[in-house]
Amino acid sequence: xxxxxxxxxxxxxxxxxxxxxxxxxxxxxxxxxxxxxxxxxxxxxxxxxxxxxxxxxxxxxxxxxxxxxxxxxxxxxxxxxxxxxxxxxxxxxxxxxxxxxxxxxxxxxxxxxxxxxxxxxxxxxxxxxxxxxxxxxxxxxxxxxxxxxxxxxxxxxxxxxxxxxxxxxxxxxxxxxxxxxxxxxxxxxxxxxxxxxxxxxxxxxxxxxxxxxxxxxxxxxxxxxxxxxxxxxxxxxxxxxxxxxxxxxxxxxxxxxxxxxxxxx
Amino acid sequence: xxxxxxxxxxxxxxxxxxxxxxxxxxxxxxxxxxxxxxxxxxxxxxxxxxxxxxxxxxxxxxxxxxxxxxxxxxxxxxxxxxxxxxxxxxxxxxxxxxxxxxxxxxxxxxxxxxxxxxxxxxxxxxxxxxxxxxxxxxxxxxxxxxxxxxxxxxxxxxxxxxxxxxxxxxxxxxxxxxxxxxxxxxxxxxxxxxxxxxxxxxxxxxxxxxxxxxxxxxxxxxxxxxxxxxxxxxxxxxxxxxxxxxxxxxxxxxxxxxxxxxxxxxxxxxxxxxxxxxxxxxxxxxxxxxxxxxxxxxxxxxxxxxxxxxxxxxxxxxxxxxxxxxxxxxxxxxxxxxxxxxxxxxxxxxxxxxxxxxxxxxxxxxxxxxxxxxxxxxxxxxxxxxxxxxxxxxxxxxxxxxxxxxxx
Numbered sequence: 001x002x003x004x005x006x007x008x009x010x011x012x013x014x015x016x017x018x019x020x021x022x023x024x025x026x027x028x029x030x031x032x033x034x035x036x037x038x039x040x041x042x043x044x045x046x047x048x049x050x051x052x053x054x055x056x057x058x059x060x061x062x063x064x065x066x067x068x069x070x071x072x073x074x075x076x077x078x079x080x081x082x083x084x085x086x087x088x089x090x091x092x093x094x095x096x097x098x099x100x101x102x103x104x105x106x107x108x109x110x111x112x113x114x115x116x117x118x119x120x121x122x123x124x125x126x127x128x129x130x131x132x133x134x135x136x137x138x139x140x141x142x143x144x145x146x147x148x149x150x151x152x153x154x155x156x157x158x159x160x161x162x163x164x165x166x167x168x169x170x171x172x173x174x175x176x177x178x179x180x181x182x183x184x185x186x187x188x189x190x191x192x193x194x195x196x197x198x199x200x201x202x203x204x205x206x207x208x209x210x211x212x213x214x215x216x217x218x219x220x221x222x223x224x225x226x227x228x229x230x231x232x233x234x235x236x237x238x239x240x241x242x243x244x245x246x247x248x249x250x251x252x253x254x255x256x257x258x259x260x261x262x263x264x265x
Numbered sequence: 266x267x268x269x270x271x272x273x274x275x276x277x278x279x280x281x282x283x284x285x286x287x288x289x290x291x292x293x294x295x296x297x298x299x300x301x302x303x304x305x306x307x308x309x310x311x312x313x314x315x316x317x318x319x320x321x322x323x324x325x326x327x328x329x330x331x332x333x334x335x336x337x338x339x340x341x342x343x344x345x346x347x348x349x350x351x352x353x354x355x356x357x358x359x360x361x362x363x364x365x366x367x368x369x370x371x372x373x374x375x376x377x378x379x380x381x382x383x384x385x386x387x388x389x390x391x392x393x394x395x396x397x398x399x400x401x402x403x404x405x406x407x408x409x410x411x412x413x414x415x416x417x418x419x420x421x422x423x424x425x426x427x428x429x430x431x432x433x434x435x436x437x438x439x440x441x442x443x444x445x446x447x448x449x450x451x452x453x454x455x456x457x458x459x460x461x462x463x464x465x466x467x468x469x470x471x472x473x474x475x476x477x478x479x480x481x482x483x484x485x486x487x488x489x490x491x492x493x494x495x496x497x498x499x500x501x502x503x504x505x506x507x508x509x510x511x512x513x514x515x516x517x518x519x520x521x522x523x524x525x526x527x528x529x530x531x532x533x534x535x536x537x538x539x540x541x542x543x544x545x546x547x548x549x550x551x552x553x554x555x556x557x558x559x560x561x562x563x564x565x566x567x568x569x570x571x572x573x574x575x576x577x578x579x580x581x582x583x584x585x586x587x588x589x590x591x592x593x594x595x596x597x598x599x600x601x602x603x604x605x606x607x608x609x610x611x612x613x614x615x616x617x618x619x620x621x622x623x624x625x626x627x628x629x630x631x632x633x634x635x636x637x638x639x640x641x642x643x644x645x646x647x648x649x650x651x652x653x654x655x656x657x658x659x660x661x662x663x664x665x666x667x668x669x670x671x672x673x
Binding site: 065068069070094095097098100101102104105106108109110111112121122124125126170174 | 448450453532533536537538540541542543544545546547
C-alpha cells in the first residue's frame with residue numbers, strides 16, 4: 001500500500017492569499033488516546049465547493065467538528081479568515097463561528113421549535129431586528145430552500161430530505177461566508193440528493209458562499225466538487241488533494257483511484 | 266468405507282448429510298460428502314471428520330508402501346473432497362468445510378477445495394478475506410480486578426471533572442442571567458414552568474394527601490393511648506411542613522421532571538441539536554440548563570406549599586373522621602403548632618431539592634452518549650442521582666436548621 005502523499009497544488013499559496021478562507025496547518029485530531037487523523041494540511045479557497053472525502057471511519061466528521069469549533073485539535077492550527085480558531089478566546093471564537101453555518105447529517109433541527117423558529121433563533125440571538133423582520137427573513141430563507149409554506153411545521157412532521165433543507169436554511173440564517181454540509185446525500189433517494197446538490201451549487205453561485213461538503217457520494221462529489229481532500233482510514237492521514245475528476249483520472253494512488261472509480265483499481 | 270445410508274421409507278427426497286472416507290488413494294485422502302447438507306438436517310459433528318482424517322493418516326503408510334513409488338510422507342497427500350452424492354448444501358456445509366480447513370491446518374495437511382461446488386468455494390473465500398479488525402489494545406478476557414479498580418478510579422476522576430465543569434459553566438450562565446445577557450427563550454421558560462409545575466399538581470395532590478393520611482393514622486393510634494388525639498394535628502402539621510411536603514415534592518419531581526430533562530437533553534445530544542446550538546455560539550448551559558434550573562427553583566417551593574396544604578388536609582381527614590376531633594379544634598391546633606420558622610425550613614429545603622433535581626437531570630442529559638441506550642442510562646442515572654442527593658441534603662439541612670435554632 002502506498003503511503004505516498006501527493007503534494008497539493010495549492011501549497012505555493014502558504015501565506016494567506018486573499019482568497020483563502022480556511023487554513024489547516026499540521027493538525028492532529030483524536031479523542032483521548034484514540035488517533036483520528038494526523039498531519040492534516042490543506043487550504044480552502046473562497047467560493048469553492050470543497051469536498052472532504054474518504055471511506056467510512058476515516059474521520060471526515062471529526063475534521064468537520066474541528067473546523068466548526070466543536071473539537072479542539074490535539075496539535076496544529078486551524079485558521080479561519082487568518083485568525084486561529086482554537087487559540088482565540090472563547091468570545092473571539094464565537095465571533096469567528098458566526099461566519100460559518102453547519103448542516104448536520106440528520107438536520108439536527110431543534111425538535112421543540114417550528115421550522116420558522118429554528119431558522120429565526122440565530123437571528124433572535126445575534127441581531128437587533130424586530131420580530132416582524134426576523135419572521136420575514138426566516139420565511140425568505142425557508143423559501144430559498146423550497147419550503148416556503150412549511151414554517152409552522154415541527155421537525156418531526158416533515159420528511160428527512162425536507163429536514164436537511166431546513167438545516168441548510170438554518171445554517172444560512174446569519175448569512176455565513178462558509179457553509180459546512182455533513183453527508184448531505186446520506187439517507188436520501190437519488191433525486192432528492194441531486195436536488196440538494198443543485199441547491200448547494202445555486203447558493204454558491206448566487207451568494208458566493210464557500211461550501212465545505214463531507215461526502216462519499218461519487219455522483220455528488222464529481223458534480224459539485226471544485227477541490228477535495230482524500231482522508232485515509234488506515235494510515236490516518238490525508239492521502240491526496242485536488243479536483244475530484246482529475247484525481248479520478250490522474251491520481252497515482254491506487255486507493256484514491258479505486259474509491260473514485262467505484263472499486264476498479 | 267461406506268456412507269451411512271438413510272432408511273428409504275422416510276422422506277426419500279431428503280438424505281441426511283453424511284461424511285465418509287473415500288477409496289484409499291496414494292495421492293490424496295478423499296472425504297466423501299453426501300446427502301442434503303442443510304441447516305434443517307442433523308449435521309455430523311466436526312469430531313467425526315477429525316476421526317476420519319486421523320484414521321486415514323494412521324493407515325496410510327502400509328497402504329502407500331504397496332505402491333511402486335517411494336513412501337510419501339502423509340503431509341504431501343492433500344485432503345480432497347468427493348461430492349458426486351452431495352445433493353444440496355447451504356451454510357451448514359460452508360461452516361463444516363471451514364472447520365475441516367482448520368483441522369487440516371492443525372495437521373499440516375493441504376486441503377484441496379477443487380471438487381466442492383463453485384458457490385461454496387466462493388463463500389469460503391469471502392469469509393477468509395475479511396480484513397482484520399483495526400488493531401486495538403484489546404483486553405481479551407476483560408480487564409483484571411486491579412485494572413478495573415484503576416479504570417473505575419480514572420472514570421471517577423474524569424466524571425468529577427465533568428461535574429465541576431458543569432457547575433463552572435452553570436455559574437457563568439447564572440452571571441450572564443443576572444446581568445440580563447443570558448441567551449434563552451422566555452417562551453420556553455414558561456413552557457417548562459407549566460410542565461414541571463402546574464402539570465405536576467395532580468400527582469402531588471394524591472401523594473401528599475395520602476401521606477398526610479398515613480401520618481394521621483399512625484399518630485392517632487399512638488396518641489389515642491394517652492388520650493391525646495388532638496395532637497395528631499401537631500404531628501401531621503409539623504412533619505408535613507418541616508420536611509415531608511418538600512421531600513415528597515422533591516422525589517416526585519425527580520421521577521417526573523428530572524427524568525424528562527435528562528431524556529430531552531440526551532435526545533438532543535443524540536440528534537446533534539446541542540452541536541448545532543454550540544456552532545451558533547449559543548451556550549447550551551444558558552439555552553437549555555438555565556431555564557430548567559430557574560423553573561424548578563421557582564416551582565418547587567410553590568409545589569411544596571401546595572403539598573403542605575394537602576398533607577394537612579389528609580391528616581385532618583383522619584383526625585376528624587377516625588379520631589373524632591372537631592374540625593375547628595383540629596384547625597386551631599394546627600395553626601398553633603406551625604410557626605413561620607417551620608414553613609421557612611420547608612421552603613428552603615424545597616428550593617435546594619428543586620435545584621438538585623434540575624441539576625442532575627440536566628447534567629446527566631448533557632453527559633449523555635450518542636445512542637438510544639445512552640438516553641435510557643442518562644434518565645435512570647438522573648433520577649438516582651437526584652434522589653440520593655435529595656436525601657443527603659435533607660439530612661444535612663436538618664442538622665443545619667437545628668444548629669442555627671430555626672427548628673425551635
